[in-house]
Amino acid sequence: MPAADIDQLVAKVTAKPLRLLFYDTENTQIEIAGRVWSLRVDGYLPPGMVKQPKHLICWSGKFSDGQKVHSQVLTPKEAKAHDDSRITKGLARLLEQADYVVAHNGDSFDLKNVATRLLANGLPPLGDMQTIDTLKIARSSFNLESNKLDYLAQFLGFDKKVETSKGLWDRCFDGEPAALREMRDYNLYDSVLLEHVFHALKPYAKTLPRLVDAAEWRQEMCPYCGSTDRKKLKRDHRTNVNNFLRYRCQPCQRTYRGWQAIGSKKSGSVGL
Ligand SMILES: [Zn+2]
Numbered sequence: 166m167p168a169a170d171i172d173q174l175v176a177k178v179t180a181k182p183l184r185l186l187f188y189d190t191e192n193t194q195i196e197i198a199g200r201v202w203s204l205r206v207d208g209y210l211p212p213g214m215v216k217q218p219k220h221l222i223c224w225s226g227k228f229s230d231g232q233k234v235h236s237q238v239l240t241p242k243e244a245k246a247h248d249d250s251r252i253t254k255g256l257a258r259l260l261e262q263a264d265y266v267v268a269h270n271g272d273s274f275d276l277k278n279v280a281t282r283l284l285a286n287g288l289p290p291l292g293d294m295q296t297i298d299t300l301k302i303a304r305s306s307f308n309l310e311s312n313k314l315d316y317l318a319q320f321l322g323f324d325k326k327v328e329t330s331k332g333l334w335d336r337c338f339d340g341e342p343a344a345l346r347e348m349r350d351y352n353l354y355d356s357v358l359l360e361h362v363f364h365a366l367k368p369y370a371k372t373l374p375r376l377v378d379a380a381e382w383r384q385e386m387c388p389y390c391g392s393t394d395r396k397k398l399k400r401d402h403r404t405n406v407n408n409f410l411r412y413r414c415q416p417c418q419r420t421y422r423g424w425q426a427i428g429s430k431k432s433g434s435v436g437l
Pocket residue numbers: 387388389390391392414415416417418419
């Protein structure tokens with residue numbers, strides 16, 4: 166067998182997909198108290214009116230390499246006491262097991278909320294997390310009418326997000342058992358939907374991080390799926406200094422470039 170073929174075979178064996186966690190959180194509203202001059206509010210209410218800061222109601226998460234959808238929801242007792250320490254701790258434990266955590270608007274919303282609840286509960290910080298935000302992918306790659314997960318799912322032909330019953334957030338705030346169950350189910354569905362949406366967007370996303378690990382990752386493999394099945398493209402990738410060969414991965418359809426400049430003796434691949 167020629168050396169090049171052996172290299173390709175080794176690359177196939179050693180390509181290991183990174184572990185992604187698709188997750189979603191649901192939070193309470195902010196409870197306010199105080200007196201106002203008018204019911205019309207222009208701008209922000211004073212922070213002094215915050216009676217109960219928002220906190221987690223439930224979360225769900227699914228790893229890319231498993232079928233199980235993990236989730237935790239407040240017990241009625243915890244909801245009434247506004248104690249989300251147990252479920253915040255549970256979510257942090259899960260987030261730490263992933264190579265990349267994936268959420269829709271996760272960078273601005275979910276992950277910051279988790280950090281806030283860790284801070285509020287005196288729990289250890291998450292540290293640095295590597296994230297993929299499907300909202301950022303949608304905004305930077307497409308010109309859709311709406312970038313909401315619900316709209317993306319409909320646009321892609323997936324089932325709509327589950328409808329919620331009236332006053333669900335209020336009833337969860339008050340610790341109603343049926344409302345907490347409904348919220349958990351609503352939230353579970355979102356993590357599953359998110360994974361589907363991510364995979365549908367993946368070939369078209371403007372940029373993505375490298376999603377495969379390898380014993381020697383600079384091998385001739387697609388940085389997004391690890392396949393060595395590729396077609397060389399006519400146009401090279403040019404920087405101010407060098408030219409690089411460009412490829413289209415056949416299974417996942419993403420393009421990438423060789424790791425070393427044309428003319429160099431070393432080889433490998435880098436995402437574009
Ligand atoms: Zn690929």
